[in-house]
Amino acid sequence: MSKTAVVIYNLGGPDSLEAVRPFLQNLFSDPQILRVPGLLRVALAWFIAWRRTSAARQIYQQIGGRSPILPETNKQAAALQSLLGESYRVFIAMRYWHPLVDSVVSSIKDWSPDQVVLVPLFPQFSTTTTGSFMRVWQSATKKAGLFLPTAQACCWPEAEGFVGAIARLTDQAIATVPDNTPCRILFSAHGLPERFIVAGDPYAAQVERTVASVCARLKNPSVDHVVCYQSRVGPLEWLRPYTEDEIRRAGEEGVSVVLVPVAFVSEHSETLVELDIEYRELARKAGVFKYLRVPTVNTDNKFIESLAAMVRSMPKTGIVPGGSACNGGFVDCPCANTAA
Numbered sequence: 001m002s003k004t005a006v007v008i009y010n011l012g013g014p015d016s017l018e019a020v021r022p023f024l025q026n027l028f029s030d031p032q033i034l035r036v037p038g039l040l041r042v043a044l045a046w047f048i049a050w051r052r053t054s055a056a057r058q059i060y061q062q063i064g065g066r067s068p069i070l071p072e073t074n075k076q077a078a079a080l081q082s083l084l085g086e087s088y089r090v091f092i093a094m095r096y097w098h099p100l101v102d103s104v105v106s107s108i109k110d111w112s113p114d115q116v117v118l119v120p121l122f123p124q125f126s127t128t129t130t131g132s133f134m135r136v137w138q139s140a141t142k143k144a145g146l147f148l149p150t151a152q153a154c155c156w157p158e159a160e161g162f163v164g165a166i167a168r169l170t171d172q173a174i175a176t177v178p179d180n181t182p183c184r185i186l187f188s189a190h191g192l193p194e195r196f197i198v199a200g201d202p203y204a205a206q207v208e209r210t211v212a213s214v215c216a217r218l219k220n221p222s223v224d225h226v227v228c229y230q231s232r233v234g235p236l237e238w239l240r241p242y243t244e245d246e247i248r249r250a251g252e253e254g255v256s257v258v259l260v261p262v263a264f265v266s267e268h269s270e271t272l273v274e275l276d277i278e279y280r281e282l283a284r285k286a287g288v289f290k291y292l293r294v295p296t297v298n299t300d301n302k303f304i305e306s307l308a309a310m311v312r313s314m315p316k317t318g319i320v321p322g323g324s325a326c327n328g329g330f331v332d333c334p335c336a337n338t339a340a
Contacts, residue, residue, distance in 0.1 A: 001087055002087060002114045002115075003087060003088075003089070003111070003112070003113040003114050004087060004088045004089075004113055004114065004115050004116070004117055004311075005088075005089055005091060005108045005111060005113040005115070005116045005117070005148075006080070006084065006088050006089065006090045006091065006116075006117045006119060006311050007090075007091045007092075007093050007104065007108070007116065007117070007118050007119065008073065008076065008077060008080065008090060008091075008092055008093075008119045008120075008121055008307075009092070009093040009094065009095065009118070009119070009120060009121060009133055010069060010073055010094055010095070010120075010121040010122070010266070011027075011069070011094065011095050011096055011129065012067070012069060012070065012094025012095055012096045012097035012098070012100075013066070013067020013068075013069040013070070013094075013096075013097060013268060013269065014056075014060060014066060014067055014097060015066050015067065015070065015097065015098065016065065016066055017057050017060060017061070017065050017066075019066075019097065020053055020056045020057050020060060021049050021050070021053040022049075022097075023096055023097045024048070024049035024052055024053060024056060025045050025046060025049040026096040026097065027045075027049075027096045028041075028044065028045035028048045028049060029041065029042065029045040030095075030096070030128075030132055032127050032128050032131060032132040032135070033128055033132070034048075052233075059269050059273050060269065062272075062273050062277060063269060063272045063273060067097075067268055067269060068266075068267055068268060068272070069094075069266060069267075069268045070092070070094065070097075070098075070099075072266035072267055072268070072298060073092050073094075073121065073266060074092065075298070075299050076121070076265070076266065076298070076299055076304065076307075077090045077091075077092050078090075079299045079304045080304055080307055080308055080311075083304060083305065083308040084308055084311060084312075088311065089111060089113070091104050091107060091108060092104070093133075093137075095129075095132060095133050095136065101133075101136050101137055101140045102140050102143070102144070105137075105140045105141055105144045105146055106144060108146065109144055109145075109146050113148065114148070114149070115148055115149040115150065115151070115316060116146075116148050116149070116150040116151070117150075117151050117152075117153075117311050117314045118133075118134075118137065118150065118151070118152040118153065119153050119307060119310060119311060120133065120153060120155070121265050121266070122155070122263070123155065123156055123157050123159065123162055123206075123210060123263060123265065123322075124155055124157045124189075124202075124203050124206035124207050124209075124210060124263055125154050125155035125202055125203065125206060125322075125326075125333060125334075126192060126196075126201055126202075126203035127196065127201050127332045128192065128196065128201075128203075130154065130155065131332065131334070134152065134334070149316045149317045150317060151314040151315050151316060151317055151318055151319075151320060152318070152319045152320065153310060153314065153320050153322065154319050154320060154321050154322055154333070154334055154335045155206060155321070155322040156306075156310060156322035156323070157206040157207070157209045157210040157213070157322055157323065158209055158210065158213040158322065158323045159306045159307075159310065159322065160302075160306055161300070161302040161303045161304070161305050161306025161307070161309075162210075162265070162297060162303055162306055163210060163213040163214045163217060164217055164302050165297040165300040165302050165303045166210075166214045166260060166262065166294070166297065167214050167215075167217035167218050168217075169260075169294045169295060169297075169300075170185060170214065170218060170258060170260050170294050171218055171219050172294075173258045173260075173292045173294050174218075174219075174220075174223070174258055176292065177256050177258070177290055177292070178290075181256050181289055181290065182224070182254070182255050182256065183223075183224070183255060183256040183257070183258055183290070184224045184225065184226065184246075184250055184255045184256070184257060184258070185223060185224070185225035185226070185258045185259075185260055186225070186226055186228055186243060186246050186247070186250075186257055186258070186259045186260065187207075187210075187211045187214070187225060187226070187227045187228070187260050187262040188228050188229070188230050188243045188259055188260065188261055188262065188275070189207045189227070189228075189229055189230070189261075189262050189263035190229070190230060190231050190263050190264070190270060191229035191230055191231050191232040191238040191239050191242075192204070192229070192238065192239050193234075193236040193237065193238055193239075194236070194237045194238060194239055194240075195236065195237070197239065199331075199332065200329070200330050200331035200332040200333075201330065201332045202326045202330035202332065202333040202336075204239055205326070205330065206326075207227060207262060207263060208227060209323070210262055210263070211225070211227050211262060214260075214262070224255070226241065226246050227262075228240075228241045228242060228243040228245075228246045229241070229242060229243060230242070230243040230244075230270065230274060230275070230279075231270050231274060243259075243279065244279065244282055247259075247279055247282050247283050247286055247288060247291075248282070248286045250283075250286070250288050251283065251285075251286030251287040251288045252286070252287075254287075254289065255288070255289075256288065256289045256290035256291070256292070257283060257288050257290070257291050257292065258292045258294065259275060259279065259291070259292065259293045259294065260294045261275065261293075261294070261296055264296050265296055265297050265298070265303070266296055266297075266298055267295070267296055267298065271293075271296060275293050276293055279291075279293075280293070319334045319335055320335075321335035
């Protein structure tokens, strides 16, 4: 019987307060994140991690002293494994904290599969997420001598189970807003420095594709909505509009907010703290009549079924685009010149 190793991967997060600083140092040591020359990046990564550790620990203290992303991913992996069956084995890899790629490659090698399928838990491609993982995966497999047919899902911004689950959850939230109260959906995605997009990263365009696909499935496809971006850090200009600015505007205009995390598939600090605590308080101060946050898709049955269908349909090798390929303007998309 042919065996397929399925690797689902995410950024990861610290599993204790002591792990916060090394996690941050791993994050900012990534050349896809901190785009400066090597020696300068090493020094800056150390400094930024040192400077941000205290604030980051305070964030994680509010959600139990650790990131929930690995436990949540474990649940997703178990759900996916139950659908795929015994000819597949689902492995979890994280980019910046355990289980790190090197250890996962070793475990896969021990299992001796016939092929590998890589599935990002990032619906939209970015050089800072999927692209970064691709780079370290190639390095780790070469180092370990793991030379197997490998298929890589580039992205899946319009995967039916994903957008369908978001639409269903969003409709449920909208239904709780009083009929005489106008509401606005804020589709919030993790931000990215604007210069990354200018350089050719397709992330923002793919977020727009996700939102368009979700809206098409809502009970009211023409509902008032805005695509906005959260979690910016540092002095660079980031993708606009900023989520916090849109919350303030909603308060000024007397509009209730249904906030939808559109680029996350599991709960973590950006949803449980930034959206649920910080932005909820901002909404209260801004005079937003009602602030509702839609949960992430987590282990939604249709979402997991869409991941399973993706895995089963993957070819033996190659990078597989999600839906329509990015046009030539996005030079950082690995499928920019691939026909859909």
